[in-house]
Amino acid sequence: MSEVQTQNRERNGSKTLSIAELADEYLSELSARRRSAHTQAAYNRDLAQALQLLRTNLSREPQIVDWDFTNLRDIVYAWASTNLAASSLQRKRAVLSDFSKYLRRRGLLRDNPLVLLDPPRVKKSLPRVFSEETLAQAIDALGNSWPNVRDRALFELLYGGGLRISEALSLTMETLDLRAGTVRVLGKGNKERVVPLSRGAVRAMWDYITAKNKQFPSLASSHLWVSDRGLPLTRFRAAKIVKQRLGAWLPGASPHKLRHSFATHLLSRGADLRAVQELLGHSSVRTTERYTHVTARRLKEVYNQAHPHAGEPSPENQTADK
Numbered sequence: 001m002s003e004v005q006t007q008n009r010e011r012n013g014s015k016t017l018s019i020a021e022l023a024d025e026y027l028s029e030l031s032a033r034r035r036s037a038h039t040q041a042a043y044n045r046d047l048a049q050a051l052q053l054l055r056t057n058l059s060r061e062p063q064i065v066d067w068d069f070t071n072l073r074d075i076v077y078a079w080a081s082t083n084l085a086a087s088s089l090q091r092k093r094a095v096l097s098d099f100s101k102y103l104r105r106r107g108l109l110r111d112n113p114l115v116l117l118d119p120p121r122v123k124k125s126l127p128r129v130f131s132e133e134t135l136a137q138a139i140d141a142l143g144n145s146w147p148n149v150r151d152r153a154l155f156e157l158l159y160g161g162g163l164r165i166s167e168a169l170s171l172t173m174e175t176l177d178l179r180a181g182t183v184r185v186l187g188k189g190n191k192e193r194v195v196p197l198s199r200g201a202v203r204a205m206w207d208y209i210t211a212k213n214k215q216f217p218s219l220a221s222s223h224l225w226v227s228d229r230g231l232p233l234t235r236f237r238a239a240k241i242v243k244q245r246l247g248a249w250l251p252g253a254s255p256h257k258l259r260h261s262f263a264t265h266l267l268s269r270g271a272d273l274r275a276v277q278e279l280l281g282h283s284s285v286r287t288t289e290r291y292t293h294v295t296a297r298r299l300k301e302v303y304n305q306a307h308p309h310a311g312e313p314s315p316e317n318q319t320a321d322k
Helices: 003-011 019-032 037-058 069-080 086-105 132-140 148-161 165-169 199-215 235-246 255-268 273-280 285-306 315-321
Strands: 182-186 192-196
Touching (some): 037 069, 069 086, 148 182, 165 255, 192 273, 235 255, 273 285
16 A cells, blocks of 8 residues: 555544554564564564454454553453463563554554553563583584584584574575684674674584585575575474474573573673673673573582582571570
């Protein structure tokens, strides 16, 4: 729909505008804003669920006049009643809020109704990570045949560079500079950063590219990550590889746990917090700070296991016992 058509339609009756149509236009704008395919799919799914709840509650197709505090509160409460994780509920609420902001920019809402609805409280859990020894053993256990060489390279890249899985899979031969030992990454918000790679990651990537070219000599050189059959490696398949190959070493293994391990191990060896923030591509250092709690907990565990006085009762307890 052209901009003129849109303006004419809104002048002729904004109260009867269909929420479903506006949602489609909003999702198209997300694509134009270069949001990732994963983000677009999640927003599409959450908005579709919200619209279905509105249709059920109203027994008709919802219009712009129905996008108010009462109806949105009922949607959020309905989601909360399904025992969704607080983090999932927070994301869904954020989608509704972002859509409301879009409607305000269009002049279709005076205020964002979600401002009046308290966000769900999210319990911040500490990231679970691999120990350095466990991770080294798991990677060393991989063989040298195809596709083991690919899996080793993927693990080394996620751990040796701290990349998100979406960042790793979007890499091309042009963004990889193995001679310099760096990779150019396009992260969240389309922010580009250059990340140094570990020696293990550089070596594993050289081995993988050589093996891939032998396995699929006619494959286009721009395809960096491929499946067992030479097709582009999907996010779902990559996550499954990590889970299957590393799950025996750490229950619940995932690509993001390799990223968590990268940050935790750097900090535990004395890396500067701000430097780790830059390597991870975090916009706020507060996001990076949670890894300091992991290293502090690990240090306390080591202390309790190794120090001769760690298990002794405090003087107050000794006095109380007497």
